[in-house]
């Protein structure tokens with residue numbers, strides 16, 4: 001399998017581990033299994049401490065931790081320049097970052113503030129463009145970029161509100177980026193993950209209701225796991241998906257295909 005994937009010793013930047021429940025952590029664990037070299041970016045010291053603790057269970061893995069706040073162009077550029085200087089070539093990025101103000105998820109959508117809208121877009125959608133731009137000079141051998149989206153991008157899901165609009169922009173950004181940098185043999189895809197209980201998910205008021213609804217009506221009659229999302233992300237980072245770019249791929253037990 002290692003040969004099919006061609007991820008051994010490849011330098012993959014993983015953005016967005018907050019704790020062991022983070023989708024990004026699931027992806028990092030799968031990347032370790034296939035022999036990739038993982039470079040983590042984190043925003044807060046708290047996440048760095050969590051990351052260091054998590055990595056204590058992987059003593060034979062070398063991992064690099066770089067601070068990166070995606071709300072700041074300077075921080076993003078400094079992070080990717082540091083990564084580029086350390087590893088030379090970047091082969092892949094996992095963008096698993098999103099944020100919106102709690103009140104914009106809790107209030108009526110009608111009440112979304114101008115600032116809250118801009119903040120959700122900046123953190124959750126523009127950050128993919130900014131990170132790709134900063135990594136581009138170091139992606140000299142082609143590569144693959146994968147971001148995490150959600151069904152709220154195209155359907156109305158109670159309590160997802162401004163984040164749904166940000167995910168719609170994220171998925172459109174995936175298509176425009178894919179078209180722009182495809183000639184450099186860099187692919188860009190989104191994974192539309194099913195609902196998973198993480199820190200970010202706690203911000204969505206109706207999350208438990210969503211989990212129950214999926215169990216009832218998804219073709220697989222269950223919710224998906226962190227490992228299932230991680231495995232498909234590995235496919236999208238790997239040689240196996242070399243003909244795929246600009247897509248949104250659903251890892252949701254088929255929930256998105258259902259009508260009522």
Ligand SMILES: NC(=O)c1ccc[n+]([C@@H]2O[C@H](COP(=O)([O-])OP(=O)(O)OC[C@H]3O[C@@H](n4cnc5c(N)ncnc54)[C@H](O)[C@@H]3O)[C@@H](O)[C@H]2O)c1
Nearest residue numbers: 016017018022023043069070097098148195196198199200
């Ligand atoms: N959990 C779900 O049900 C679900 C479903 C579909 C998509 N997603 C998406 O998956 C991604 C990861 O979320 P998660 O569920 O693993 O939750 P999480 O809270 O573990 O991860 C979100 C990460 O975003 C980071 N982040 C927020 N603002 C940042 C900033 N300014 N700079 C740098 N990092 C910042 C946080 O530090 C955190 O590590 C998000 O894009 C989320 O929307 C989650």
